Amino acid sequence: MTSVEKTGNRRLTPQELESFGAEMDAIRQRIIADLGEEDAAYIRGIVKKQRAFEAIGRALFYLPPAWPLAVASLSVSKILDNMEIGHNVMHGQYDWMGDPALNSRMYEWDNVCPSEQWKYSHNYIHHTFTNILGKDRDIGYGILRMDEDQPWHPYYLGNPLYAFLLMVFFEWGVAFHDLEVENLVAGRRTLEENRPLHAGIMRKVKRQAVKDYVLFPLLTGPLFPLTLAGNATANLIRNIWAFNIIFCGHFPAGVASFTPEECEEETSGHWYYRQLLGSANITGGRLFHIMSGNLSHQIEHHLFPDLPARRYPQIAAEVREICERYGLAYNTGRLSTQLLSVAKKICRFALPGQGSRRRVHEPAAETAMAA
Amino acid sequence: MSVDLAGRILRSRAVAALTSPHGVDRYLEQVNPMWAAHEVRARVVDVHREVDVAGHPVVTTLTLQPTSTWRGHRAGQHVSVGVEMDGARRTTRVFTISSPDSRPGDRFTITVRGNPAAPGRASVSTFLAERARPGTLVHLSQAEGDFVLPDRVPERLLLISGGSGITPVMSMLRSLQRRTHRGRVTFLHYAPDPDRLIFARELEEIRHTGHGVEVSVLHPSQGDPYLSPAFLDRLVPDHRDVLTYACGPATLVEAVQQAYAGSDRLRVEWFKPPRTGGVAGGAVEFARSGQRVANDGRTLLEQAESAGLQPESGCRMGICFSCTTRKREGVVRNVLTGETSALPEEEIRICVSTAEGDCALDL
Numbered sequence: 001m002t003s004v005e006k007t008g009n010r011r012l013t014p015q016e017l018e019s020f021g022a023e024m025d026a027i028r029q030r031i032i033a034d035l036g037e038e039d040a041a042y043i044r045g046i047v048k049k050q051r052a053f054e055a056i057g058r059a060l061f062y063l064p065p066a067w068p069l070a071v072a073s074l075s076v077s078k079i080l081d082n083m084e085i086g087h088n089v090m091h092g093q094y095d096w097m098g099d100p101a102l103n104s105r106m107y108e109w110d111n112v113c114p115s116e117q118w119k120y121s122h123n124y125i126h127h128t129f130t131n132i133l134g135k136d137r138d139i140g141y142g143i144l145r146m147d148e149d150q151p152w153h154p155y156y157l158g159n160p161l162y163a164f165l166l167m168v169f170f171e172w173g174v175a176f177h178d179l180e181v182e183n184l185v186a187g188r189r190t191l192e193e194n195r196p197l198h199a200g201i202m203r204k205v206k207r208q209a210v211k212d213y214v215l216f217p218l219l220t221g222p223l224f225p226l227t228l229a230g231n232a233t234a235n236l237i238r239n240i241w242a243f244n245i246i247f248c249g250h251f252p253a254g255v256a257s258f259t260p261e262e263c264e265e266e267t268s269g270h271w272y273y274r275q276l277l278g279s280a281n282i283t284g285g286r287l288f289h290i291m292s293g294n295l296s297h298q299i300e301h302h303l304f305p306d307l308p309a310r311r312y313p314q315i316a317a318e319v320r321e322i323c324e325r326y327g328l329a330y331n332t333g334r335l336s337t338q339l340l341s342v343a344k345k346i347c348r349f350a351l352p353g354q355g356s357r358r359r360v361h362e363p364a365a366e367t368a369m370a371a
Numbered sequence: 372m373s374v375d376l377a378g379r380i381l382r383s384r385a386v387a388a389l390t391s392p393h394g395v396d397r398y399l400e401q402v403n404p405m406w407a408a409h410e411v412r413a414r415v416v417d418v419h420r421e422v423d424v425a426g427h428p429v430v431t432t433l434t435l436q437p438t439s440t441w442r443g444h445r446a447g448q449h450v451s452v453g454v455e456m457d458g459a460r461r462t463t464r465v466f467t468i469s470s471p472d473s474r475p476g477d478r479f480t481i482t483v484r485g486n487p488a489a490p491g492r493a494s495v496s497t498f499l500a501e502r503a504r505p506g507t508l509v510h511l512s513q514a515e516g517d518f519v520l521p522d523r524v525p526e527r528l529l530l531i532s533g534g535s536g537i538t539p540v541m542s543m544l545r546s547l548q549r550r551t552h553r554g555r556v557t558f559l560h561y562a563p564d565p566d567r568l569i570f571a572r573e574l575e576e577i578r579h580t581g582h583g584v585e586v587s588v589l590h591p592s593q594g595d596p597y598l599s600p601a602f603l604d605r606l607v608p609d610h611r612d613v614l615t616y617a618c619g620p621a622t623l624v625e626a627v628q629q630a631y632a633g634s635d636r637l638r639v640e641w642f643k644p645p646r647t648g649g650v651a652g653g654a655v656e657f658a659r660s661g662q663r664v665a666n667d668g669r670t671l672l673e674q675a676e677s678a679g680l681q682p683e684s685g686c687r688m689g690i691c692f693s694c695t696t697r698k699r700e701g702v703v704r705n706v707l708t709g710e711t712s713a714l715p716e717e718e719i720r721i722c723v724s725t726a727e728g729d730c731a732l733d734l
Binding site for chain 1: 385388389391392393397398400401453455457458459460461462463683
């Protein structure tokens with residue numbers, strides 16, 4: 001991530017920010033007024049498919065030759081549950097339905113992170129302070145250096161390794177995210193502050209582990225080890241998929257980061273502006289968008305986090321047209337392009353340097369030094 | 372396999388662990404919405420128009436076939452009914468059950484008058500009274516409420532109702548008929564006019580054939596006397612010593628309360644909780660939205676709405692739990708019971724809670 005100037009984007013005048021925000025508000029109002037049967041039928045259809053994939057996956061473990069199919073089916077179930085259903089339901093996208101099964105306050109996902117804690121760190125911290133350095137803890141998740149303005153330290157030589165481990169153990173990374181380990185190490189947080197979170201995490205971890213690593217394997221009798229390995233593989237596949245989609249959301253080249261000073265007393269127009277420049281999309285077909293929980297429309301999601309995700313593809317062209325009119329980049333690309341860009345960044349920031357924002361702001365000093 | 376055994380297995384800890392985190396009902400409903408282990412749902416199996424007079428709200432009796440999770444009800448109890456309407460939005464309201472006592476899994480009826488909705492809000496009662504069809508699925512709570520007959524019904528009983536307040540006492544009367552109660556029952560009902568009398572034919576039948584049941588249906592708009600202590604004295608001379616159930620509009624219930632002058636034989640059911648204002652003072656903090664307002668003594672739901680928040684709510688009388696909110700700290704008083712509670716991190720129903728001084732809510 002880089003400052004707005006270095007991404008090649010322009011700063012909007014206060015008047016432009018206001019009208020930009022008004023155009024976004026208009027899209028939002030229009031969609032909200034239109035919510036209804038179709039959105040309800042869509043999410044219920046996805047839930048039905050997810051439950052079916054889960055039941056089929058669990059059942060196929062009784063047929064050893066079908067093991068790869070069982071793993072695939074269970075992986076799809078977990079990905080749908082976490083992304084198109086869990087992530088979006090917990091954003092309150094379907095709260096207007098009044099259905100307790102699809103309510104952000106009640107929904108619990110098939111993941112070791114307790115939904116209550118995730119909603120705080122994600123809905124509140126990440127979506128409010130998106131890409132504000134020092135405030136958005138999703139920048140590098142406290143363990144990676146993903147922005148040139150994060151000061152370098154020899155620890156970051158392990159950046160690619162940490163990213164790989166985070167990918168493999170992604171659901172655990174998400175679960176422990178709220179413990180703010182990096183702040184514990186830095187002495188900005190005490191163990192005492194974490195204590196209330198422990199019980200929630202342990203309870204959820206226990207439930208998930210008992211289900212996937214004890215009960216379902218036991219139910220398959222002599223096939224216990226195969227089922228156990230299958231469940232672990234499904235969790236792993238979900239981890240890898242979710243990590244890759246999510247890392248393409250904010251870390252590809254061209255995504256801007258902001259300083260807290262830039263966002264002081266922020267207007268709603270600037271909030272939209274920051275969400276737009278702080279996010280990146282991935283192109284793909286309908287199935288790809290569903291499997292990514294429509295986080296492939298990260299830009300639309302960050303502009304309108306509480307609108308049902310199936311609406312994002314519908315409004316994407318309009319959002320893009322508005323961006324073009326204001327001369328703002330609409331960061332999008334194929335999965336392979338965005339992933340490569342993220343991987344490069346992970347490796348590049350393992351090493352010191354790569355400039356700092358100060359130099360951009362004080363070109364005179366740089367010139368003087370060069371001279 | 373008996374239904375009971377199936378239910379016990381589905382409600383077991385093992386099944387809960389296997390279906391975690393969603394719970395077994397989230398899987399059963401995918402196969403058949405009438406299968407449930409915990410939740411209660413019902414299908415409408417019969418629709419009967421009680422009153423259909425042009426220019427007045429329709430009154431309809433719906434027969435409901437509940438899921439096997441329905442634990443039955445005692446005459447006089449009510450149930451929360453959630454329906455999906457107007458763009459898949461589920462809305463929940465409370466209705467009194469009009470059929471006699473039911474056992475677990477038994478069919479029962481609710482009798483609904485289609486009250487017009489407040490502006491901008493869909494009306495559950497209008498939907499149920501006018502648009503429900505056999506096959507319509509509704510979401511239920513268990514039966515609730517302690518406006519019920521005692522296990523041992525005394526020799527004499529007085530049932531007083533007004534308008535659609537007739538439903539709980541009708542349920543009682545029907546239960547008494549079924550239980551072959553041998554004492555004397557006085558059934559006094561106030562209706563706006565004869566054309567719009569709910570259960571007219573059944574009341575007429577009971578008047579003629581019911582043993583020991585005295586049915587009086589009065590229409591004050593046509594010159595019949597209003598309820599007064601003197602009138603009650605004539606109808607049931609020692610009424611203060613007779614177990615009495617009264618349900619109806621506030622004016623009627625208040626008149627009955629006056630006539631009973633604090634007698635412990637009177638049971639009343641309000642359609643709306645009494646407006647007992649709480650004590651103003653201190654501040655109410657809505658922590659999630661970062662708002663802080665001076666506590667004006669009204670219910671926390673009303674204060675949250677005045678502050679521009681839109682917390683979920685349903686019955687607004689402490690029954691449906693839609694408005695349940697986490698109280699972070701502070702002392703709150705339940706306006707229905709008068710009980711106060713100072714527990715931190717407590718789930719409260721904000722529609723029937725007032726703050727006693729400072730209070731912080733997770734809203």
